[in-house]
Amino acid sequence: MEKVTIGKSSLESTRLVYGCMRIAGDNSPEARKRGREALKAAYDAGYNHFDHADIYGAGACEEVFAEAVEEFGFEREKLIVTSKCGIHFEDSPNAGDPKRYDFSRDHILRSVEGSLKRLKLDSLDLFLLHRPDYLMDAAATAATLQELVDSGMVRNCGVSNFSPSQFRMLQSFYGQPLVANQVEINIHNVDTLKDGTLDQCQELGVAPMAWCPIGGVAYPAWGNTFSPEDEARIKKEVDRQAAKYGVEDWVLILAWILKLPARVLPIIGSTTPERIRAALQSLDLEYSREDWYLMLEARDGNAVP
Ligand SMILES: NC(=O)c1ccc[n+]([C@@H]2O[C@H](COP(=O)([O-])OP(=O)(O)OC[C@H]3O[C@@H](n4cnc5c(N)ncnc54)[C@H](OP(=O)(O)O)[C@@H]3O)[C@@H](O)[C@H]2O)c1
Known part of the structure; x- marks a missing residue:
């Protein structure tokens, strides 16, 4: 599969990243087995980059990944393993705690230690701050990132869901390049x-990673605001283009994202082996500028000014 360098790092990631958020399912033995099989399908299809977070499946997704590495003998040196932290769910660790973000040194260090233990790894190739903490002291957060790198727990750092100004602020305090910003694009x-x-x-040569890339097509996107009329108009154009290029709707939308010049890395979150493989079709589409704009027009409900 085509590879791209992750920002100013030495990580050569496949253009499609495999997202591990759903691989533990309901955490039953059957769901975990299905998750391991999804990981095998991704590895066999050539994906080398696996995206995690401490909160996925409340830690179970990282465990399932370690199980699959052992069961199928994935070669560690071929893998790029990313994980994230910074979100606390409600009632965690104490009943009554609200959902919140936390970039405190203690939380970050404890969380990365936990991820490494569950993943059975000595270091993360890439560590991302999951969502901007409004109470972030950028100098202190940058110092914590440096501590993670100096200790060998993490090789490279980046962010997720950061605005350009939040990115710039943290970068101004951090001595290494932040190499990725993982954001929602669909x-x-x-x-x-x-x-x-x-x-x-x-x-800046930062790698944008796209989460929920097929939201709005295969399933309603987070915070969906499309009206039924919007949905029908978009679907008509997606269907037309999918038929023209001979792929499924969601594969076509991946090609639409891949056309963006920042060289976006879509994160594929399906746990269905056929879909994990079919996603690669998006890399071979010779998708035209004209169709890209027709899709934007259908999405927006009007022509560009
Ligand atoms: N940084 C962040 O804030 C953030 C937030 C969310 C996610 N992420 C990352 O992004 C990754 C990808 O997100 P995602 O899992 O939402 O990605 P996605 O690839 O947009 O969606 C995958 C989901 O869509 C379903 N699906 C796929 N094709 C379908 C079809 N044709 N019809 C109906 N359903 C279909 C899959 O079901 P099946 O499994 O049954 O195929 C799966 O539930 C996550 O794994 C995680 O690593 C990051």
Whole structure:
């Protein structure tokens, strides 16, 4: 599979990343087995980059990954393993605690230690701060990132869901390049095309990773605001283009995202082996500029000015 360098790091990631958020399912033995099989399908299809977070399956997804590495003998040196932290769910660790973000040194260090233990790894190739903590002291957070790198727990750092100004602020205190910004990009949510996030990635050579890339097509995107009329108009154009290029709707939308010049890395979250393999078809589409704009027009409900 085509590879791209992750920002100013030495990590050569496959263009499609495999997202591990759903691989523990309901955490039953059957669901975990299905998750391991999904990981095997991804590894066999050539994906070398696996995206985690401490909170996925409350830690179970990282465990399932370690089980699959052992069971199928994935070669560690071929893998890029990413994990994230910074989100506390409600009632965690104490009943009554609200959902919140936490970039405190203690929380970050404890969380990365926990991820490494569950993943059975000595270091993460890439560590991302999951969502911007409004109470972040950027100098202190940058010092914690440096501590993670100096200790060998983490090789490279980046962020997720950061605005361009949040990225710039943290980068100004951090001595190494932040190498990735993982953000939501799909046909419903095109904020990063318009708010400077992807411009910043292109300008600084930061790798944009796209989460929930097929939201709005295969399933309603987070915070869906499309009306039934919007949905029908978009679906008509997606269907037309999918038939033209001879792929399924969601594969076509991956090609739409891949066309973005910041060289976005879509994160594929399906646990269905056929879909994990079929996603690769998006890399071979010779997708035209004209169709890209027709899709944007259908999405927006009007022509560009
Ligand atoms: N940084 C962040 O804040 C953040 C937030 C969310 C996610 N993420 C990362 O992004 C990754 C990808 O997100 P995602 O899992 O939402 O990705 P996705 O690839 O957009 O969606 C995958 C989901 O869509 C379903 N699906 C796929 N094709 C379908 C079809 N044709 N019809 C109906 N359903 C279909 C899959 O079901 P099956 O499994 O049954 O195929 C699965 O439930 C996650 O694994 C995680 O690593 C990051």
